[in-house]
Amino acid sequence: MPYIIGLHSAASAFLSAGIVVQCSVAIVICLVIVLTTTASLQDDGDEAPKSLPGPAFLSIVPFFRQRYDFLNWGFHITGQSTFQFQLMSNTVIVVSGASARRAFFYAKGFDLTEGFKILSGAIPMVRGVTSGLQTKRISVIHKRLAAVQKNLPLSNLIPAIxxxxxxxxxxxxxxxxxxxxxxxxxxxxxxxxxSLSSSEISDDPALVARLKTLYDRLDTGTTPATVLVPWLPTPAMIKKLWATKEIYEIVVRAIDSRQQSGISRNDTLQMLVDSGDEKLVVVGFIMGLLIAGARATGTTASWIVTFLGGHGDWRQKAKTEVESLLTEYSNSTAASLSARLADIPLEIWESQTPVLDAIIRETLRVAQPHTAMRRNLGPEVYINDKLIPSGAYVVYPFSDVHLDPEIYAEPWRFDPSRKEASKVDLPYVGWGVGKTTCLGTRLAKVELKLTTALFLLAFDHTLVDKSGEAPTVPPTPNWNDILMCRPPQGSCYVKYTRTNLAL
Ligand code: HEM
Incomplete structure (x- = not known):
């Protein structure tokens, strides 16, 4: 891979350079950012969305670090449902409201991959592996993801998970x-x-832990500079590239050893290898989908356990639901909980868990801080009567609909018994909608249900703060934390005791 060679010398040179050189690089970066953003300020015409006041470069850090507050401030200060700001030389248009929501999610020319690339940047772009993937390769990856979630492979994953x-x-x-x-x-x-890689990796706890550290490094290492000027060798960018390189090597090693061993195993890697896909597709599948899948599902599961810890009534309802499934579908009373839960067939997990379904749905509504991002690759279009030029970036914050008190009364309150809001167009977008819906929904839901069910049956739990007392107010999701929506550090822990059922 060409990036590995170039990267190594750039990284070594930068990291071993003295403080003077590193400061000079930082100053150059700041100048580049100020110059490129100031130069791109433009006059708003009648049709153009109103621009944020003040120098354009002031938007950069809040967009990445305090996104929820920043976007709300934008709506407030412009007094509009649509506004725009500059990220370097890129125009970003923020839209809100029911008709904008429909227009955004159904617009033919709006492209998710392009939008994600510039505005998110969790994974460094490695040409041909995580970026520059032709539409054909992306569609092969999506097809393989669909194959993983067919009835048989998904059923096979249940006992393993x-x-x-x-x-x-x-x-x-x-x-x-x-x-x-x-x-x-x-x-x-x-x-x-x-679910998404090979048994060699997933059977090795140390390797999984290493991968988790590396993915954490990619997620938390995203800074405005790593997204907007990824070619600049900032320490954050170098760390991210290093992590990407190590993940790449772990995945390639797994593929190579599988191919060389000639031994066939019953896992996703085998399905990918047997499909005869080129190696870059296999690597792209594992690297890209792990980042797309693990964080969103992990955030949701963490919040489910947190919410249930603070809402004993819903905890009990969920537990009772799982216990009654066990009574009906599990053959053996002597076996461990994990073995008994594995007796419950996939279709039952998918169709007969209304309580778990309601809990997942409500958790996504209130604790999934997603901002959908697109680039308009088509001709210009109008949203809320405002012009979205060709090439512009467009974003839609999920808070616009999921935290709207007109649609969800007391929106911050966790209440899985809420009825579907019927008066509003597209009142719920937790798994996406229109042209782009989540392609991992089936897998994500199964993972969430299995882990929650096992945890609830094996442990009793409540919430405590860092002094060990029950929190006076329930923890509120922090939408400015775009990764996990995590409440302030130290404000919320799970206190648990084991039940007498064998895991
Ligand atoms: C609780 C867990 C998850 C949630 C809440 C979630 C949510 C979403 C949402 C809202 C979108 C649309 C984004 C947009 O419109 O900007 C999306 C897209 C996507 N998700 Fe998920 N997701 C989850 C788990 C997963 C998993 C486990 C995988 C893969 C194994 C996955 C793969 C994808 C892919 C590939 C897309 C892009 C689809 C496309 O390009 O058309 N997701 N997801």
Whole structure:
């Protein structure tokens, strides 16, 4: 791979350079950012969305670091449902409201991959592996993802996910406290690696832990500079590229050893290899989907456990639902919980868990801080009577609909019994809508249900703050944390005791 060679010398040179050189690079970066953004300020015509006041470069950090507050401030200060700002030389248009929502999600020319590339940038672009993938390669990856979620392979994953979760939960001991945004995320990361990669990787706890560290580095290492000027060798960018390189090597090693061994296994890697796809597609599948899948599912699972810890009534309802499925579908009363849960067929998990479904849906509504991003690759269009030029970036914050008190009364309150809002167009977009819907929904829901079910049956839990007391107010999702919506550090832990059922 060409990037590895160039990267190595650039990284070594930068990291071993003195503070003077590093400061000079930082100053140059700032100048580049100020110059490119100031130069691109433009007059608003009648049809153009109103621009944010003040110098354009002031938008950059808030967009990446305080997104929820920044976008709300934009709507407030412009007094409009649509406004625009500059990110370097890119025009970004923020839209809101029901008709904009429909226009945004159904617009023919709006492209998710292009939008994601410039505005998100969690994974460094490695040409041919994570970027520059032709439409054909992306559609092969999507086709393989659909294959993983067919009835048979998804059913086969159920005992494997439960066994992985059992092993992790077994290490918790009889009682204690933990941070759900670390430990529950860890369960889901393992389940996602199991579902999307190879048994060589997912059977090796040290390797899974290493992968998790590397993916965390990619996620948390995203800075305005790594997204907007990815060619600049900032320390953050170098760290991210290094992490990408290491992930790439782990995945390639797994593929090579599978191909060389000639031994066939019953896992996703085998399906990919047997499909005869080129290696870059296989690597792209594993690297790209792990990042697309693990974080969103992990955030949701962490919040489910958190919400249920603070809402004993819903905790009990969910537990009762799973217990009654066990009574009906599990053959053996002597076996462990994980083995008994594995007796419940996939179609039952998918069709007879209304309580778990309602909990997942409500958790996504209130604790999934997604901002959908697109680039208009088609001709100019109008949204809210405002011009969206060809080439512009367009974003739609999910908070516009999911936290609207007109649609969801007391929107911050976790209440899975809410009825579907019927008076509004597209009142719920938790799994996407229109042209782009989540292609991992089936897998994500199964992972969420299995891990939640096992946890609820094996442990009793409540919430405590760092002093060990029950929090006076329930934790509120922090939408400015675009990764996990995590409440302030130290404000919320899970306190647990093991039940007398064997895991
Ligand atoms: C709770 C977990 C998840 C949630 C809430 C979620 C949510 C979403 C949403 C809202 C979108 C549309 C984004 C937009 O319109 O900008 C999306 C797209 C997507 N999701 Fe998920 N997702 C989850 C898990 C997963 C998993 C586990 C995978 C893969 C294994 C996955 C793969 C994808 C892909 C490939 C797309 C892009 C579809 C396209 O390009 O047309 N997701 N997801």
């Amino acid at each position: 439960l066994e992985d979760s059992r092993q992790l939960l077994e290490s918790y001991g009889p009682s204690g406290t933990f941070d759900p945004f670390e430990k529950i995320y860890e369960l889901i990361f393992q389940a996602t690696v199991r």
